[in-house]
Structure formats: structure tokens, C-alpha cells
Amino acid sequence: MLLTITTTYQPATDLGYLLHKNPARLQSLEITGGQAHVFYPEATAERCTAALLLDLDPVGLVRGRGQGDGFALEQYVNDRPYVASSFLSVALSKAFGTAMNGTCKDRPALPAQALPLAITVAVVSAPGPDWPRRLFEPLGYAVETEAYPLDPTQPAWGASPYYTLRLRHEGLRLQDVLTHLYVLLPVLDNDKHYYVDQTEAEKLLHRGGDWLPQHPERGFITRRYLRYLAAMVNPTLARLLEGTEEELPEPEVSTVDSASPREQGQANSAAETASPQAETDETTRGLAESTVQQPKLSLHDQRLQQVAHEIYQLAPKRVLDLGCGEGKLLRLLLRQPKIEFIRGMDVSHQALSRAAQRLHLDELSPRQRARIELIQGSLLYRDERLAGFDAAALVEVIEHLDENRLAALEAVVFAQARPAHVFVTTPNADYNQLFEKLNAGDFRHDDHRFEWTRAEFASWATGVAERHGYQVRLVAMGDEVEGVGAPSQMAVFESI
């Protein structure tokens, strides 16, 4: 990874004073993950270029990471040594810390001086070719990028995510340039695995304090930062998925727009490139409202409210939430004092720990604590812990199972557990045509194995009811639209 900063300010060699690095020497310093070298390929009065070369140690990078810290080990072959990332930010602050703070002992007036500057970063990794522009142009830079193919011998594979980034500014303080690079290069990179620790993140936010609030892409920038603080993925699961050609689920982020893990599934970064606002309720494909901060209830929250309300009307004593995810429905159920006991089950251990956190289970009074229990389980295995409940909810769960495994779910829930009432919700495929970003035949979420039309859902639900002695009614969820129905649908089963 290489960063060069060139100025034609006269005398250009003042750059050396600003950076507090002697143009006549090549200096090396130890940084996290390897070494940084600072040197000047040219240093004349007319034109002076400082280079920061990051020499990351690929072997050390892997070795340094102890096992079980959530580091996805499949990435032992990775692009880190070549790409501007959070490592560069760390190196910047170490090599050019004085300049970043705007101090210069020998030339106290220099830091305030706006300079003509040209910056080259070889290379950056970006979610798309327009992103460098979107991040740097608002700050007054002229932006150029050079793209590269993924593999010149495989033209069909298309472009790589790597760019040489060239920035120019007619007059800007060096301090500002360094700060911009410090904050924005890792944002561009968005690496999920080499995260910066808490204090580092605070430093980053501190660096952006002056200009970030006015930046039109501040939402994107902030969101990407917060990823660094995400709870680490379950290390055990990560290792398991590691051999399976499968992307890890994105770590959940506790932001306003956090997705439910029901929807989380196999969220992968490819979908994210579609739109930066895509991380709303219907997660990766950006199907819901475009503004995150909008107070209106998300589709998912509406669904949960509706299910909670249906359950409330039954006044059940014991309730099951099957596929409880991070516990949004559990929270609503806990507010219904007549429910004596709630058991939340999910197949994801990670989701359960998050649910426990979000529901503050550790802080509940003993009486309240006794009302709720979270268990790991699977709807494909018979489970006696599911017996003896008055109501069970399966909110947006069935579509995450392969269709040929629904028979097992049916046996587990309707033949063996046999709650008196069962609420099953699933997306309504008829409604999909209203989602502009969704191609025909595509599903709303990468992990959906199927999405049913109202007729398909009705046929399944009536079949289940007949086979197991339930009666069933079908309910639209969300605002109905002529001809296509509501976004979601619910089957309410009642044991006869």
C-alpha cells in the first residue's frame, strides 16, 4: 500500500517541515501489522513528494490473531498488504501525527497555510467506482480513479474492487488532507475483519468532528464506522462456515436501522453495493422506506405488532416464539402481563445471545426473569421442550427453510408440540412486483428459500390444518394493495 502526497507550494520542500520528516532520509517505523516507510521520491524546491509505504507482514497478520477471536480464518490469503485500510489510518497517525494535529515547531505558520496538493493512493478498495468521488468531492477534491480487471485472463469476471485513487486540491491545509484520508480511506475499504478497537473508533470520530456533520454521505460514513464496533461473530460458527464457500453473516450492528436476524441470514456484501440505504428493515435489498430515521414503523415491526396483538387477544398463559431471533417479539410479549411464561427458540446461538442482551435478561427481577427462557433449537428436530404451550409464533421463519424440509417443521410443530394456537407469517410473493428493486423471480432476502403467493400459502396452511386437526384463517399483514394483497401474510391456526 502506497500513499504519496505531492505539493508544488514554494518552496515545496517545506512539506518536510510540515510532515516532520526529513526529505533526505528514508525512515522506517513499526506499526500494527508491519512496518511503515516514509521517504521522498522527489524533493526539489519546485515539487516535493512524500511517500508513505505500508509493508504489512502477511504472516504476522495471521499469526498475531489468536484462535477463536472471530477472525475468519479463510482470509489468511488476503488483500490487506496491498490495500488502504484502517492499517493506513493507524500508520498515518503514527508517522504524521504532528502534522495531523496541525503543529510545526520549525515553521509555526505553515500548518495554517493552504497548499496545492496531489495525493495518490495505490490502491483503495471501494464498493463501486463512484464511491471515491462521493466521499471526496464534497470536500473540494478533484477525484480520478483508475480501475483494474479482477483477472485479465478471465474477462468474464469483470472489474476488481481496486482503484488507484488520485486526488487534487488547489488549496487545503495538509492537516485537513491527512484527516480526510484518515477517516475516509477505511470507510471506503469497509473491511469487516480487521476491526479497530473502541478507542480507535472514538479517535476516528474525533478526527471527523469538523467536517463530517456537513458531509452529504455522513450516514454512510457513520454506518460503516459502526461496523467496526459490531459484536464479533460467533467464532465457532465462523470456523464452521469457513470451509463451506459461504459468506459469513454480517455482524449485527446496533444502529437505528438494524435488521432483524430473521432477515439477516446470508446477507452478503454484494447486495450492499446496490444502495447505501439498503440496510433497512427488509435488509440487504433495500426494499423498505428509504430514510432510516423515519419514525414510521418498519414493515417488520408492524408485523410483530400485529402478531403480538393477535396473541394478546387470546390471553394465553404460555407462549412460544419459534425463530425468536434477537427478541423483538419477545420484548412485546414480555409487556403482556397475563402471559406467565415465554420460551424463545432460535437455531442461531449468536441471535440468542443478542436477544439476551437486548432484553437485559441479566438485569430482570427474579419474577420477570422466570417468565422468559431462551433456548437454542431447530424446527427440524422433534423437541419436547416445545410441548404444552397455548400459542406459538413463527414470524418470517418458514421461508428460511428449504421447501422439502417443511414436512419436518410441520411434524415438529403441529404433530408433536401442538400449541393451541399457531401464528405463521411469511412474505406475500404476489406483492413483490411492487418492489422496484426486485427483479421478477428474485426473493426479498438472499436466505429465502421460497416466497409464496397467497394461493400457495393458503394451500399449505389448509393442508397442515386438515392433517393435524386445526382450523385456520388467513390474514393480510400491512396495507393491502388491489390485486396483489399486503406485503406479508399470516396464517392463524387454532386447534380444534
Place this chain on the structure above:
Amino acid sequence: MPQDTLKLPELSLIVLIGSSGAGKSTFARRLFKPTEIVSSDVCRGLVADDENDQSASGDAFELLHYLVAKRLKRGLLTVVDATNVQAESRKPLVALARQYHVLPVAIVLDVPDAVAHARNAHRPDRRHLGPHVIARHRQDLRRSLRNLREEGFRHIFHLRGVEEVDAVQGIVRDRLYNNRQEETGPFDIIGDVHGCYDELLALLGTLGYVVEDEPVVDARDLGIRVTPPPGPLPSGRGGAGRKQIGDSIKGGVSGNEASHLTSGSPSPGGEGAGGWGTRKVIFLGDLVDRGPASPQVLRLVMSMVRSGAALCVPGNHDSKLLRHLNGKKVTANHGLAETLAQLESESDSFKGQVRQFLDGLVSHYVLDGGKLVVAHAGLPAEMQGRGSGAVRAFAMYGETTGEIDEFGLPIRYEWAREYRGRAMVVFGHTPVPDAEWLNNTIDIDTGCVFGGRLTALRYPERELVSVPAARVYCEPARPLNYRAAQLAAAGTAPGGDLSAQHQQDDVLDIRDVTGKQFIETRLLRGVTVREENAVAALEVMSRFALHPKWLLYLPPTMSPTETSELPDLLEHPAEAFAYYHKLGVERVVCEEKHMGSRVVVVLGQDEAAIQRHLGLTGEGIGKCYTRTGRNFFTDKDLETAFLARLRDALTTAGFWEKFSTDWVCLDAELLPWSAKAQELVKNQYAAVAAAATAALPQVEAVLAEAAARDLDGADALLARTTARRQAAADYADTYRRYCWPVHALDDLKLAPFHLLATEGKTYFDRDHAWHMETLRSLALADPGLLRATPYRVVPLGDPAEVESATQWWTDLTAAGGEGMVVKPYDFIPQGQKTLVQPALKCRGREYLRIIYGPDYLLPGNLERLRQRNVKAKRNLALREFALGVEGLERFVAGQPLRRVHQCVFGVLALESEAVDPRL
């Protein structure tokens, strides 16, 4: 005359009764193992730090009852050392004995007050007990004595005075009548006969028994003699028959458990030759009623039991006949009237013998080291080998739900559905159209008297033999095939034509996979799966894997060789050869390692074969799945075409006939790597090369300028950067070798290297050369699809051969090949002290670029990479291997899916253990 020994049932709950100071603890310690004694004083000490703290009695007795319950549940004789002088303190103990079907025994230590008091006086902790305490105990005791039998104690020993107590020098533990664990068979187990004498003769004939008349000399003679078939079964597997030594055959090995691993030869571990004795018949009861010749049947069975040629357990009909013969008033319905009429002409002496015979029948038998249980109506695991009225009732009548069906017959509670015991249970009682396995149990009453068949099960062969009924002797109240007809009529039979086991296996129980699992395998004694790993596996299995019925086997991980010390190399064949040589393996097989995706292929000759053997319908003729149980194919059409073509290749090769099978399980590599790993190749491997190719030349350019300025250190950095650019180019060349576009079926190549299993058989007993040759001949049938794996056999004692194999590897890897896999010649080498690695991989220098990264060979890097440890990986490989073999063996042996799934799930769970993935 005081008794010097007490005879007790081997499994009993012994309640000591006596006042404080009566000497109970001393008595118990003298005659029982310390672990067999549960003492109230000790429990009081455990919960209160003070054995005499009476305020702790409530908790102490709760603990005592808990301990007693755990021991009884596990079938262990238990002695309760407490005063037990009051009925209310004995009551919960008797209840526990009943709950666990154990015989309660009372031993009363009736010692005079003075003695007890004197003893207490010697003990500082009891000195404070006043005389009134002992007096009260004694009073309670005396009051208790006459009620003990009524309270439920089956044996009562009243030891009067110190002398009688001290006289007891030993305890004789009587075996329970049902314990015949030393009888290892082989057996021919015959279902409900119901007086069908002709059919019984025919069946015995088919089974090879000779039935002859015998002169009647004495009134007790039955006039008939049955001789078992000589030697081992004509169709039987296993070693030469051993002469029967009656009941003294000890601990022989059941052929069922003598796994295929040992080519059917008796496995070691059994005493003696381990061969089988003479065959013996076991009658499952209901000899009489409804049929035409109940007395003849009785005569034959009695003769066989008397001569030791048969065992017999009682059925409900036999029991009712006995009650009649005992003079009890019974209703002569359900065919008893016919039996009574047939008995009219028999002599009183015969009837007397019948009465005696039926009276002596034992409810059930536990045979063959606990591997086989026979009972008329079956028996759940917790009742096997136990003795109680409840056990006897269950064994004869089974359990009903309390409901009555439309034919007026009680609806039976299907205990077999929930059966999870270790023993095979063979039973009758409920007529079924076909004998079907369910959870290692089988009902072989095929309704002969109702016009069905008389069926025998050969044990341990698990082979069914039956003869048809000559006619319908009795119309059943409920048609024999009633259930099947009912399901067919409903049209929504959940399992369609699936067997009972396959239907049951549709949904597995979470208990079998969650929590810490301890799995017994034939290769390793107990493989532990930690809970956290099971947690991870549950998610992967539930969200991504195929239906568990497809997952017969998951391959183990493979360790690389130890790290080579040769320059520029991390791995070299020398370490692999040295590893096996050191462990005493004389020959190895070196197989070229294909760079693709590891897959397991399960393929049927047609969909019907998959339905028959796997119990899956509508899911095609096979599946090709990855190491994590996930479908390899995402494109259904491509999958269908691939499997059909593979099936056709096997057909062309004559595979189905040659192996007399209609399904197969193969271990293989599917190429190219990019077929499955396309995204990984692009996002991971190609991306790294692209980033390096974009960045490094710019770095070189800037460093060249710096070098031109004579900056110190710039030259060295430049040289290093140039080397890295070259390394990145080499790295890109390496991954490109394993990628080619997959547009159509023709672009896929399958390289099978293990023939894992076919119907009823695994091939872990065949050497790798056999596997290679067998699969090569398959490959010839469709070279466009199948790739034979180049291999060579290397005798490790021959330096020239070793050298030549090393050269082979050098050439292979220099040409860009991934490397080779070194395996012991035998799949599972025998005679080693420990299990050896089933395979070691030895990867080439170029290939390792994509594992260790472009720069791994650069100065300073390789030295550090050598610090790797293969131990954890090897340990994992062995455990996974043992589980994989176990699962597949269980599958071909017809075990319930949960037993197979447990192993497969275990492999998946172990895969989540933290091990350096570059190994």
C-alpha cells in the same frame, strides 16, 4: 441354627432395619461394596457437615432417595443404611423399588436395647442419645415386623440378636431368571404360534431343525424330539461353529457386532474361539388358542425347552390357560374354548405338565450380553432385566392407551416408536402384515392363525424366515392389513410406502444431537462432541444441510505431513513415509490429489431404490453433497443430468450386478475447483492477485525514484517489492490452474477415490489399491465424466520405491499439481496399537501459494510458517474418521437414522473446532 449366608436377588433394594446402635453400618460394610451402601448418616453429613444434625434430616433423606433412585435406574444393587424402623420411612423406598422394577428386600437387625445402648455409649457422637431413643426405635421396629410383607418386601430376613447378625458371613446374589446374557445364540426366534402345529413343523423344517417321534416310556415323556441344525447356517456368515457347551458359553461375540471391518471373522475380545454354538429356538409365547392343534404345539415346545433346544416366554393366552389350569375361573373366549376342547382328550398327566411348564415361564429374557431381549409383547429399555409385577404385565400384555378402536380392540401404545435402548427387542403379540424393524425392535407376529404367516427371525443374522398359513383358522376382529388400508384410504399417508422406520426417521429428536455427546465407535472408544460445537453444528445442519436421510457419511478432515526442513518447502513426502513407517505400516498408497471440491455421492439405481433404502421420495435418484452436508449443486437441471449420467456410467460398467446393490455411496473429488468455489476464487484469490498487480508496480516506480536519489534502504525495499510482484504473479498462475468455466455437464469431472458402501456393506475392509482399481474400472465406462486417480503402491522398506514415489510427487507438483495423498495400504490397518491417520496430504510448493499467501516463500516468512503444529489436526482427523466409519456401518446395518445422524452430526460439530485451516 443361624444362617451364614443370605440369598438375595442380584438386583434388589436392600433396606436395613434396626435401631440406633444395632450395628447396621458395620453389617453393611462387612457384606457389601462400599459404593453399594447409601447411608442416612453420610447424607446428613453431606448436607450439614454433621452426621448427627437431626435438623438436616429432611434434606438428608431427599438426597438419600435421590442417590437410591439413580443407582436403581442404572440397575445397581443398593443397600439403604438408615434406621428404617417406621413404616413411613420405608414407604418411599418401596416405591422407588417399584418405580425401577427392583425387588425390595428387608433385613431386620433385631438387637437388644442394652447392646445398642452400650455401643452408642462407646461413640462420642452418639453418647448423648438417651436410652429413650433406642427404646422408641425398638418399639417401632417390633410394630413393623408383621407388616413388612404387606408393605411390599419380597424377601425378609429377621436376624434375632447379635449372634444371628454376626453369623451372616456372606451374601449370595441370585441371578434373575430373565438374565441369560451368557447365551449368545445363534437363535431362531418364532412368533405367535396359536396352535398352528403344521405351520410350526414346516417352519422348523425350513430352519433346519429335525423333528422326530420318540418312544414314550414314562408318563412324563412327551414323545417328540427336536434336533437343531448341525453346524453353522448354510447361508450363515461367520466362523466355524463351536460345539455347544450348554449354558457355560461365556461372553461370546455376537456376529452382528463382528463388524465388516474384520471381514466377518470373529472379532477379538470374546473369550474362546468366539464362534457360534448350536442354534436354539426362542418361542415368543401365545402358543395356544384359536388354532387347530394347541396341545401338539405345547408338547413340542415343552419337549424343546426341556431338552434345552428352546427357550420360551409366556404370552397372554398362555397365561390365561394357566389360570384355568390352576382352577381360576376365566372366560373361555378369544380361542380359549378351542384349546380347552382340544385338551379334553389329553391325559391329566400331560395337563399337569402343561400347568407346570406354563407356571415356570419367565416374563422375558435378556440374552447375548444384553444385546438381545425377547418378550411376548416387547419391553421398554427401563424394564429389561428387571423383575416386578409391572414388568411381567408389560411383557405379556404390552401397554394400551386406554382407548378402544372401531373393532372393539384396545389401541396399543406404541412403545417401540420411542424405543432407544441398546438391546434388540424381538416380540409378537400384535399381528402385523409384515415384520418390520423399528428402532432396533421387531414384531414378528405375522398372524399365522389369521391366515397370515408364521415367522422366525434368525439372530444374529437379522434374517426373516416364514411359512404361509395353510388356511385362515380364525377371522381376525381387525383385518391384518387394516392400518395400511386405512392409510391408503386416507390418501394422505405421511410416509406413503415408506417403512415404519423410514417414517419414524422423518423427524429426528433434538436430544440426539444437542448438549455434550459421547459417541461409542468401533474404531475409537468414545468420541466426545463438546456442547459448543454441537451448538454450531445445529445451525449449519438446520439451515444449510440436505435432509438428514441423505447424510450417511461425512468425510474426515485430513492432516498434512509434518513440516519439512528442506529449503523452500513446507511439505515433502519424506515426512509422510516416515510417519507411517514409524507406526509399523509396511506399505502405503500414494494417490494424486485432485484440486476440486470434496463430495460424497449417494446414488440409487432409480428413485425407488432411494425410497427403499433411504426412505426419501421425490428427491431424485441421488445427491452429491459437500463436507458440510450441503447440496453441491444449486442448479437442479445440472444436478439431475449429472446424477443420471453417473448412474448410466455405473450401469454400463455393470456395477449394480457386480456388487448386487441398487445404491452406492462414493467419496470423491468434483472438479473444477471453480465449479463450487467460483465466488471464493473471485472474491478471495483473484482479488488478492488483482490488488497486488495494481499496487506493487506503482510502489516499485516510487522506490526506483527514491533509489535514484540514493536514499539509504531504498534499494533493499525495491528488491523486496519486485520479489513480491513476481510472487503475486506466480500465485495468480497457481489458482488459475484449478479454474475452468462450467457451462455444461461436460465441464464437470468426478474423481471417486473410495467406494464407501453398497447395500448391506461397507468397504473399509478393502485396501486402497482395491478401491483405486474398482473405481478405475468405473471410470472407463464414461471417461468424459469420471476421472481415474493416478496412484502407486509404495513398500516403505524399499528405498528405490520410496525414491521413485518422491520423484513422482516432485514431478506432479512441479507441473502445478496440488500434490498427493498418502494412505496406509489397508483402509484401516490392523494390528497397530493406535489408530493411524487414514491419510496424510503432501502438497506441492506451488499449490501452497494459495494456502499460505503469495509471499509465503519470501525470506523471513517460510521460517515462521514452519512453526506449525499438526497435532490438533491429526487428533481431529482420527475422531472424525472414527465417527464417519461408525455412521456408515450403522447405516448399512439397518440401524435407525438417529444412530447414523448422531455420527454425521458429530463430524460436522468437530469440524467447528478451532484448527489452523491452512493445515
